[in-house]
Amino acid sequence: MDVLEQVKTQGFVTAEIQKEKSLIKEIERLKKDKNAVILAHYYQQEEIQDIADYIGDSLGLSQEAAATNADVILFAGVHFMGETAKILSPDKKVIIPDLNAGCSLADSAPTDKFEAFLKQYPNHTVVSYINCSAEIKALSDIICTSSNAVKVVNSLPKNEKIIFAPDINLGRYVAKKTDRNLVLWDGACEVHIEISADKLKLLLGKYPNSKLIAHPECQQDVLDEADFIGSTTALLKYVAENDAPEFIVATEVGIIHKMKQAAPNKTIIPAPIHANNTCACSECPYMKLNTLEKIHASLTHLQPEIFVPEETRLKALKSVNRMLELS
Ligand code: 13P
Ligand code: SF4
Secondary structure: OOHHHHHHHHHHHHHHHHHHHHHHHHHHHHHHHOOEEEEEEOOOOHHHHHHOOEEEOHHHHHHHHHHOOOOEEEEEOOHHHHHHHHHHOOOOEEEOOOOOOOOHHHHOOOHHHHHHHHHHOOOOEEEEEOOOOHHHHHOOOEEEOOOOHHHHHHOOOOOOOEEEEOEHHHHHHHHHHHOOOEEEOOEOOOOHHHEOHHHHHHHHHHOOOEEEEEOOOOOHHHHHHOOEEOOHHHHHHHHHHOOOOEEEEEOOHHHHHHHHHHOOOOEEEEOEEOOOOOOOEOOOOOHHHOOHHHHHHHHHHOOOEOOOOHHHHHHHHHHHHHHHHHO
């Protein structure tokens, strides 16, 4: 790069930093004006995590959504997370930056097909992972997250017949941990199932002192290699507290931002995926739809807003509350 190009690039970078700074200032002002709170999942872009009032896993985020005094909840995550906030806080306005931020796992359980599936298994208790739509929550008896799924299933009598939905990988993991036969819905997270056990084994050979930590949405062959399995919050805590110098992280890469902050002297390596794409690590395309610009627009217009029909909400609230009471 010649000197003129260098100066131009530096000028561009400085202008971009200034733009981001003033956007953040505006977001802060709007938050105060509208008495809004920003809740963000760990898979959000770094700059969104940095402006959030609360960052967490699905359990922590639902607890926070239930407890906040704000008039407006801006949920920087995906659609089902906004719905969960609305189920818990019906009197608050819940907005998300982009209505297209869905979830492949939630989409793997359409309501009509799920209803037909339930009919095949009468007298079963339905435990659903929080990554599902409000309608599926309404059809369920109790909700769980990745941090309490084992606890939720263990809270049910040993002889209870149980359907676990929609994540088959989390379901298999929970069945093994609780030593129960669960009827599993065949859904999966398109991001976590892309993590490659074969490539991981090669990487583990390169980093013999590392710990492999994995989210339970990963496939069985990845979980079999893991030193630790847990929710995003549990993975973060493990990195902060464990003495190992290196960690290979089998979940969405967004969590690495907080891991680096919590353990600046440790090496954090994202787990490789099957496909040979440019990124070569696991990014959730839905979570990454959110941007600072969209958050600004969303707070300005208080849109797009999340609505859940009251009948659905009340049924879903029962199953979400049953989980929160256990936690
Ligand atoms: P947790 O943060 O609850 O572990 O969930 C991970 C996830 O996939 C959210 O979409
Ligand atoms: Fe859904 Fe997977 Fe993205 Fe989480 S990471 S929001 S489960 S697609």
